[in-house]
Structures are given as C-alpha cells and as structure tokens.
Amino acid sequence: MHLIDSHCHLDFEQFDLDRWQILKRCQQLGISHIVIPGVTAQQWPRMFELCEHNAMLHPALGLHPMFMQQHQADDLKTLELYLSQKNVVAIGEIGLDFYSKDHDKDAQIKLVTAQLKLAQQADLPVILHVRKAHDQMIALLKQYPVKGGVVHAFSGSEQQAQNYIKQGLLFGIGGAYSYQWATRLHNLIKQLPLSSIVLETDAPDMPLEGKQGQRNSPESIAVIANIVADLRQQKVKDIAKITTENCKKLFNI
Numbered sequence: 001m002h003l004i005d006s007h008c009h010l011d012f013e014q015f016d017l018d019r020w021q022i023l024k025r026c027q028q029l030g031i032s033h034i035v036i037p038g039v040t041a042q043q044w045p046r047m048f049e050l051c052e053h054n055a056m057l058h059p060a061l062g063l064h065p066m067f068m069q070q071h072q073a074d075d076l077k078t079l080e081l082y083l084s085q086k087n088v089v090a091i092g093e094i095g096l097d098f099y100s101k102d103h104d105k106d107a108q109i110k111l112v113t114a115q116l117k118l119a120q121q122a123d124l125p126v127i128l129h130v131r132k133a134h135d136q137m138i139a140l141l142k143q144y145p146v147k148g149g150v151v152h153a154f155s156g157s158e159q160q161a162q163n164y165i166k167q168g169l170l171f172g173i174g175g176a177y178s179y180q181w182a183t184r185l186h187n188l189i190k191q192l193p194l195s196s197i198v199l200e201t202d203a204p205d206m207p208l209e210g211k212q213g214q215r216n217s218p219e220s221i222a223v224i225a226n227i228v229a230d231l232r233q234q235k236v237k238d239i240a241k242i243t244t245e246n247c248k249k250l251f252n253i
C-alpha cells in the first residue's frame with residue numbers, strides 16, 4: 001500500500017531533532033512522497049536543501065495569508081525567479097484567511113491574485129489555505145483559472161465543494177475528520193467523489209483526536225487513510241490507491 005502526505009511542514013523546526021528518523025518510519029508505513037508547502041520566503045532555501053537530500057520530499061512555494069506581516073515587497077520576484085530555476089510541484093500554500101479579526105482583506109486578495117497569475121504562467125497547480133472566504137476564493141479562481149490544485153483542510157459547504165470541483169480543485173482531508181463531534185465533515189466526505197480527495201496531515205499541526213496538544217507527524221497519514229475508509233465504508237487499500245494516484249497526477253510526482 002502506497003500513501004502520500006500532500007501537505008506536511010516537515011521543514012519546521014519542530015522536526016529538527018528527528019526529521020530523518022520520522023522519514024525512515026514513513027517509508028516503513030508505505031508513505032512514498034511528502035509535499036512540503038512553503039509559508040514564507042525565508043523558509044524556501046531551507047525547503048530546497050531538505051528536498052535535495054531526500055527524493056521523497058517535494059517543495060511547493062508560496063506566501064501564506066496568515067503570515068502577511070512577514071512577507072517582503074520583493075518576495076514575489078524571488079518566487080518567480082525560483083520557479084524558473086528549481087523543481088517545484090505547486091504554488092502554495094496561498095489563499096485567503098478572513099478568520100482573524102485584524103486581517104487585511106485587500107492585501108490578501110492582492111497577494112493571492114499575484115500568485116494565481118504566477119501559477120498560470122508556470123503551469124503549476126496550487127495549494128490553497130482558505131478560511132471564511134470560500135466564495136471569494138472561488139470567484140478568484142473563475143477569474144484566474146489554474147491547472148488544478150488542492151483546497152487544504154477543506155471544511156466548507158457541499159455547494160462550495162461543487163464549485164471548487166468545477167474549477168478542477170481537489171480536497172485535502174486530514175486530522176479534522178478524526179474528531180467524533182465533526183459530524184458535518186463526516187457527512188461531507190461521504191458526498192465527495194474519491195477522484196477529488198487527497199490525504200494530508202498538516203504536521204506539525206492538526207493532531208488526530210486523542211493527540212491534542214502533541215506534535216503531529218506525517219506518519220499519521222496511515223491513520224487518516226483508515227478514517228476515510230471507515231467514514232466512506234470503502235476498503236483502505238482502495239482509498240490509498242486512488243488518493244495516491246490523484247496526488248501523483250496533480251503534482252506530477
């Protein structure tokens with residue numbers, strides 16, 4: 001059984017002490033690839049260094065909407081330059097986060113629009129982080145259609161899911177689905193076509209139920225595959241096969 005973690009921040013310092021041991025255990029669990037999404041330009045060189053040392057790891061580059069204060073004026077130029085020089089599997093994570101009270105909507109829309117244009121130019125898929133802004137994001141995707149992508153940690157409505165599917169987007173399914181009280185998500189995942197699903201951990205964040213407060217790990221992807229299989233009443237080997245195929249096709253890995 002092969003699995004892929006489509007969203008893991010393995011470059012974060014929480015993994016500095018045991019990153020390579022974790023990867024060894026991942027291999028034993030059948031996890032063949034891990035996509036590392038970028039959040040700020042400062043992290044990109046470090047991501048390249050890690051990915052160049054291990055063929056399992058693949059970098060995506062992007063400026064995350066939750067780190068607006070850290071982004072610099074020339075980061076978009078740096079992004080464009082890297083896209084012409086390096087092997088990058090997606091633009092991400094990018095998006096809109098209107099959840100926190102002090103967000104600057106206009107600045108976020110401007111930044112994500114510039115990055116959607118870069119995705120078009122580079123013919124790359126996107127990894128989207130969207131909170132409280134799905135309708136705005138869908139409207140932007142209609143205006144700037146991309147090659148495809150993933151809506152990471154999707155928890156919108158079924159209608160919004162259908163609109164994303166029309167724009168060629170897939171959904172990243174992770175730890176949030178492990179919580180017993182998450183009945184709305186449990187219903188949602190039964191409605192989504194398996195061809196629109198990829199698995200993700202978002203490690204070190206988004207721990208599984210029962211592990212709150214602990215560091216999450218890409219090893220959890222095996223548990224998430226089982227959770228999805230249980231919720232959809234399908235065989236785990238079918239979930240693994242199709243979600244792995246979806247991921248490989250999307251990221252060209």
Ligand SMILES: [Zn+2]
Nearest residue numbers: 007037093202
């Ligand atoms: Zn993330």
